[in-house]
Amino acid sequence: MLPSNKIVPYLYITPCILFLGLFVYYPILENFRFSFYEFSAFSPDKVFVGFENFLNLFKDEVFYIALKNNIWYAVISIIFQVFGGLVLAAILEDPVTRFVSSFFRTIFFLPVVISITVIALLFSFVYNPDIGILNGFLSLIGAEEWARAWLGESETAIFAVIAVSQWQSIGYIMMLFIVSIQNIPKELYEAADIDGAGKVRKFISITVPQVREMFFVATLITLTGAFTVFNEPYILTGGGPGNSSEVLGTLLYHSAFFQDQMGYASAIATVILLLTLLVSLVQMKLFRTGKDG
Template sequence: MLALFVYMPLIQNLVYSFQEFSMLSGKRSFIGLDNYKMLFSDPVIVTALINNVKYAVISVIFQVGFGLILAAVLEDEAFRKISPFFRTIYFIPVVISITVICLLFTFVYHPTDGLLNLFLEAIGLGSWAKPWLGSGSTAIYAVIAVSQWQSVGYCMMLFIVAIQKIPADLYEAAKIDGAGKIRSFFNVTLPQVKEMCFVTSVITITGAFMVFNEPFIMTKGGGPGTSSITIAVHMYQTGFFKDSMGYASTIAMLMFLITAVMAFAQTVFFRTGKGD
């Protein structure tokens, strides 16, 4: 099954990356490293990489960082009774289709009738209102914000599982030593969930470099212009809009290398999922 659905398509894509061919004509020709030379001189690739890096950095801060804080707060004794309710609330966006969420936030970001601009005007900050998805300076950040809203609950649940496995004796010992909640978080909780921090970071960063749905649906393929384009969107447009499947395969290889490096770092340096 792995050979049929993973390794064979990967090898086939590698072969395609050295070719030039069209899906319409079906004619293929070997061009060597020309696609890779084009990759390093493609200005859209640079923009896409920068956007993916922004995606990754912001996602680690909010999904991993804020997810950990939420998990620690909800697992605190003071919130134990209401914790199940808030866990459900924060996790609901995770199970909603990303397509539905993108369409929903398209209405939220509407320049005239959108909830966000109407809210800013209602609280006296009408000067901040703008076409969030129609401006090159804000489109990528508006798209990234949607991903954070949708995915923070997933990281939160992973951290909750990790926190629940921490022995209660450690917190009791910290309390006896006079440690407050904040100090207990940094001295007990954070060291104990260190591996989960890395696992969620790898998942988040890998997902950030493979993101496709959000920019494609919300900005009509990375607009305005290429200001919010990502590597996956550029690959799709190159292959199916420009009918340059060879170069699209080369972009796919770039995505594979980036995500493979993340997986390699997880496996080798942290040995995630292996026993002591």
């Protein structure tokens, strides 16, 4: 006997739910449980310590350095990736630039598909204090006093790493906005042209409100990535010099695989999860996505 039509949809989504439960939600719950224990990766013994890992984490100065760097990541990424990506998308979708937009879309999107290892190697040459093209360019324009060891100084290391992320990711956010802009009814722009609106006015009054939902998606992706970033700081600086470019992801990695504090690392992972959930909830409240008005 065939199942009723009401049951059939649930049968289709059951494999997805099972995989999500097994590979996403179960590990999250296990990590949360591990955060209340002190244990080593090389020993099966676990000692229950309650909230001690969290208390030690909130007393750790490096944690606040890492959190501050993640916040810098988030703020700068919103400015350059989201707002910058929206401006680039609007420019490339303008009728004046439409004939070259395909070329520039490829140029801006190309870094997204390049391996982060290759990108890190590339920028290690760019930032090289002796033969790097960045210091070479500064010398060329007579700004030698700005030249420095970008990845080797605590004041500039994290910002040099953040700049790499902006260069790599802005093309992806730009493409999201291009798709959204292409779905805006052309009649709105035609009516604005009849009213004599300029390009800036059309961008502010038509483009920005019409891509509101995509703005939410882009912001969510960007902020989540900013609080879970690991590859760029680990490959370029390893969290150094000192702990100046440490982020929560590298702090977790060092705690787990260098110091063998698996419970402490689980507590860091739990904090990262809570931060990303909090950011997502705040965004949904501010954007009121999916609702009118």
